[in-house]
Amino acid sequence: MISMKILVCISHVPDTTSKINFTENNTKFDNNGVQFVINPYDEFALTRAMWFKEKQGATVTVINVGNASTEPTLRKALAIGADDAIRVNCEATDGFAVAKEIASVIKNGGYNLVLAGKESSDYNGAMVPGMVASLVDFSFINACIGLEIEGEKATASREIDGGKEVISTSLPLVIAGQKGLVEEKDLRIPNMRGIMMARQKPLNVVEPVNSENATAIASFEKLETKSSCKMIDASNVEELVHLLHTEAKVI
Amino acid sequence: MSVLVFAESSEGKFKKSAFEVTSYGKKVSELLGTNMVVLTINSNEPSLLHKYGAQKIITVTNSNLTVFNAKIVSNIIKQVAEKESATTIIVDSGANGLYVAPLIAVELKAGYASNVTALPSSTSPFIIKRKSFSSKAFANCEISTDVKVVSLAKNSFGVFENEVVGSVEEFSATIVESGITSVSIEQTKGKVTIADADIVVSGGRGLKSGENWGMIEELASVLGAATACSKPVSDLGWRPHSEHVGQTGKPVASNLYIAIGISGAIQHLAGVNSSKVKVVINTDPEAPFFKAADYGIVGDAFEVVPKLIEKLKEFKSNNA
């Protein structure tokens, strides 16, 4: 029987409650006062990896492509139970370049199951996992909401428009996951013992293969603020119907 | 040089997004001064796309492709892209579009921008606007590779009729080994899904209990709308998880979003920012959602919603 060697891809993102502001003429994200966390979708992937480890036996490595500021996020993943961590030391500004770095680590490390999130909540690229799969020629399931593995065989389900599809495939495999992989109530958070143990676990910094960027962000724009909301009296509901028809033209 | 659009169909019928990406592709090809080619797979009536500006339509018919397979489809797109010397590939942002696009990008060594909301603001350099920070902001993304892949966010461009005469050409594609087998598909039929709906009616914790959803469903049915909810509502089991919208749930990009008894937390708003018109019904005049709304009613949902249903029914019968 082959053993599972799992790589969990961790994106380091602003907490969901963060105020979004930009600096340097709207070219850089303003991380002043912003708390960074493990990307919410990656938490599902990480917890699913811990279950494989505990119930079926597996090693779990977490990886981030980023500068030194992401290390606390990787330590958090170690505190949740990953065995070791890898940080590829470069600025992650383009999804394609990030995917090439991760692909190179997979080839060198012999991983056969790669668990990632379906998108990063900051740049929302929704591209790294699919690109990784294609670069290393593994099977790939996007928007995955359930995964079982037995030996080399995998059964996965993915979200489709208005429903779900059940798929059978085999290792080696890349998953872009979300809620459903595990449920929210089952998400692991670090406990004291985990935090203590994480300090001793290896966090290896590797140098990038330095592939060229395919994209760059020229600038950011904030959402336009709404012109103020038109208030309608609760006793005058027909006015709302009227406005939706004549002014907003949506009914 | 050409622009290649993938117009997806399901059980032979085009999705609405197929017309939107075709309309969009037409405009992009005009900006680039080149022609557009539209690819369809197993569509019953490819020539429908002429109406949206598609002159050259390439269709692949293959009984092994009745179920979508991302690896096979990305490879077919690559074959057609090479044959047509396509330098810009456009897909939609549905479940399948987002699945296939990163694979195409690697096959064609192309830079990729997902969830794009507008035409390129410049073609050289190629700069295109896309959603970022969970719809709390936009990024103007420069793609510097020769070949570019774009996925268009739903309902962000619109469908434009632009009838042209043209041709439909059959292409016999090579089908690669995919390593993936579809076992089963469960899809709600007949019910409008959040992804496809022009109107979404959404309820929050203000409705007190799952048993009170009758009026939400009735309002949705009068409007031909999909139903949705806030996260706590699905966490409490009042509604299925597939209805939860927001940063950690489904994104909504409808023309009209009606939020009833939802406070408007930042994580909820992230999922509905892309909706064009928002109506908020809430007892609390200080509810943050009013700041993001176009129309607001301060009032008790249990009084306002039945009245709204009644007035809409009157409106519908007068305008039928």
Ligand SMILES: Cc1cc2nc3c(=O)[nH]c(=O)nc-3n(C[C@H](O)[C@H](O)[C@H](O)COP(=O)(O)OP(=O)(O)OC[C@H]3O[C@@H](n4cnc5c(N)ncnc54)[C@H](O)[C@@H]3O)c2cc1C
């Ligand atoms: C990491 C993270 C991710 C999250 N992701 C999401 C997400 O994706 N989607 C999401 O929705 N939330 C999400 N949340 C939760 C979010 O922060 C809010 O808690 C949630 O949106 C509140 O839901 P609500 O508005 O239904 O409930 P409440 O905040 O309880 O608001 C109920 C509202 O109903 C009004 N009301 C009460 N009675 C009536 C009545 N009779 N008639 C009319 N109005 C009435 C009240 O005035 C109030 O404004 C997330 C939170 C975190 C921490």
Ligand SMILES: Nc1ncnc2c1ncn2[C@@H]1O[C@H](COP(=O)(O)O)[C@@H](O)[C@H]1O
């Ligand atoms: N810099 C990164 N380092 C490690 N994993 C990443 C990085 N960026 C993205 N990922 C992974 O890819 C998934 C999708 O991200 P994205 O394509 O950026 O939306 C995330 O949920 C992560 O699992």
